[in-house]
Amino acid sequence: MSRHSITTHDLRTMFDVLDEARHDDGDEFPPRSLLSGLGRLIPCDLAGFDEVDNPTRRYLHLQEELYAGDYGDDPHVEAYWRWRHQHPHCRLADQACGRLPVAQNLDYQSAREIRNQAFYTEYLKPVVNTLFVMLPSAPGRIRTYNFSRETSRRFSERDRLVLELLRPHLYAVYREAALRRQAPVRLTVRELDVMRAVADGLGTEAIARQFVVAPSTIRKHLENTFRKLGVSSRTAALARLFPEPEAGT
Incomplete structure (x- = not known):
């Protein structure tokens, strides 16, 4: 050998x-x-x-x-x-x-x-x-x-x-x-769209422009998403929703 x-x-x-x-x-x-x-x-x-x-x-x-x-x-x-x-x-x-x-x-x-x-x-x-x-x-x-x-x-x-x-x-x-081990979570279509935009690296203002809504509306979607997921940050929400937003995959 x-x-x-x-x-x-x-x-x-x-x-x-x-x-x-x-x-x-x-x-x-x-x-x-x-x-x-x-x-x-x-x-x-x-x-x-x-x-x-x-x-x-x-x-x-x-x-x-x-x-x-x-x-x-x-x-x-x-x-x-x-x-x-x-x-x-x-x-x-x-x-x-x-x-x-x-x-x-x-x-x-x-x-x-x-x-x-x-x-x-x-x-x-x-x-x-x-x-x-x-x-x-x-x-x-x-x-x-x-x-x-x-x-x-x-x-x-x-x-x-x-x-x-x-x-x-x-x-x-x-x-x-x-x-x-990931328990199912029910988000609205718009909440999922917002989180996909977050995963793309967009901030609140940019997401609001993308969906033609007020930044306060985006913040409300994020608050609802965090509550449903039991998390307190965007990073934690992404890890919970998309376990593998991994580089190179």
Whole structure:
């Protein structure tokens, strides 16, 4: 086997992991079985999934599966936001909308450089190397499966290739799960039209000109939509109505 190939056993395991996730009727989102299966497929000390909204600095979803080591219970969220600028992958991910190739920490920096940073001592520690596979996401949002090791041992080309092959299927499972958990909401035709205009990036005044109505009318449509959706912002309403207004899809 060449270093850029995977085995028949790997392929069977990949199919099994995806099949199990698609039939997972648990309450967690995305399906917890998907993370567990990936952790078995990619040798690591810690497997995780996180979805972060950069503008609000919030973790929308966070899952972890521990296989070795002691990582404690504190996610050190404040340290992450304080020092994330030191992490090359974080900086690249901010503008990528999920388009970065599968990469690991040691693609960017040596283990010594990583350990000498505050991002390591205050947030990453004891993790030295992490392998990332990003899923498509809207601007300002980062959605990632990650696999961490406490040592400086690199992940193999086999690991990277497995995740590149799985990436579109991971995203499909994510979208299927998102649609299953989305409760139906009844909006009027005009309310939907207004929200589509919001999704296109138009402000209240521009939407009012488009529909030849007063801005106050548009604001009223937005208030009614927010109330029906149980949200308080345009961003949250878009995420609720159109789970995947994703770049590049």
